[in-house]
Amino acid sequence: MPTAAFVWAEQLAAYRFTPEHPLNPLRLQLTVDLLQRLGLIGTGDAPVVAPRTADPAEIAAVHDVAYIEAVRAASRDPVPRAAYAEFGLGTEDVPLVWGMDEAARHVCGATLTAAEWVMSGKATRAFNISGGLHHARRAEAAGFCIYNDLAVTIRWLQRHYGARVMYVDIDAHHGDGVQWLCYDDPEVLTVSLHESGAFLFPGTGFIDELGEGDGYGFSVNVPLDAHTEDASFLESFRALVPDLAAHFRPDVILLQAGCDAHVLDPLTHLRCTTGLYEQLVQLTCELADQHCKGRLIVTGGGGYALYTVVPRAWTLVWGALLGRQLADVLPARWAGDLSLQAGEPVPPTLRDPAGAFPPSPRRAEVEENNRRTVNAVRQQVLPLLTGWGLAF
Ligand SMILES: [Zn+2]
DSSP states (O other): OEEEEEOOGGGGOOOOOOOOOOTTTTHHHHHHHHHEEEEOOOOOBBOOOOOOOHHHHHHHEEEEEEHHHHHHHHSSSSSOOOHHHTTTTTSSSSOOOOTHHHHHHHHHHHHHHHHHHHHTTTTEEEEETTOTTTTTTBBBBBTSSSSSSHHHHHHHHHHOOOOOEEEOOOOSSSOOHHHTTTTTTTTTTEEEEEEEETTSSTTOOOOEEEEEEETTTEEEEEETTTTTTHHHHHHHHHTHHHHHHHOOOOOOOEOOOOOOTTOOOOOOOBBBBBBHHHHHHHHHHHHHHSSSSTTTTEEOOOOOTTTHHHHHHHHHHHHHHHHHHSSSOTTTTHHHHHHHHHOOOOOOOSOOOOSSOOOTTTTTHHHHHHHHHHHHHHHHHHHHTTTTTTOO
């Protein structure tokens, strides 16, 4: 059986806005190119799987019909109209572009394809680098996201498998769309570690956002301090996520692996390296192995250092999903050629070597702040865990 399925087709690169927009599908193509050159996809244990598209009913399980109709209309007629603006369509973050409905449905279909491969047992794990559009709301586009492929997939997992889904979000931005869409649902545990909303879009993801109604206690947030580095991010993850998984006992884990916490990312203020993603995904694989027969669905997400970070970070994610410790080498001339294309130096190794970036001058203070945050989260969430009928 393949270890992991890699969901990809060129059509996924059609999810694009203006040439200057930060969410540039070039990052996907550069990642696929690197994986191909390293011989890490298209092999027996790592097949490349063509995505299907999502059908309207699957999208409508998450989004309001009036919103879907507005996206469809804007997709055929991308000129500014009040009827689009009320749904967050036609903003700087989500400009109107021809074909946006089809492109967004393809992305949803690709994450659904990843879920199908995992749930049918055709692969233990699957990765859709084009997915992870975690900001889309029920009736509002936001933060570069039109349809929320993650929530669409969660609803699909519930409908077809009655699955308890643990959603883990390591993007530098709060996974707000998924959180709000599942806020009252005790069958979905959402866990987001992100740069604090005090400093960064979307300005939410604080520790008191715990869910509502039956879902109270099933929304967990770790707002990290600006300038957080690998060690503190990892410490925060380790201090919380394994306990949550042990007590929630998911049937499947859905991981949003946006790589915009990197120090070179132009949109955020965290100071992590590519190696963080390898370690976080290794840890998540262990949790999936312990609690849900290995079932792990992974998407991309943010990542705006198109040349210098995204291909290397997601290659390390893929290596972790394959259970391989990749050698720290890149194909001959890859970094040099890409540096010329990028007009800036592309690091020549997969993992950023120790000392590649100056340490944060606030390191001790940041680590202490994050420890305090995680402790406060534990104090709030753990009593609720016992409410799930489990001794802690
Ligand atoms: Zn992000």
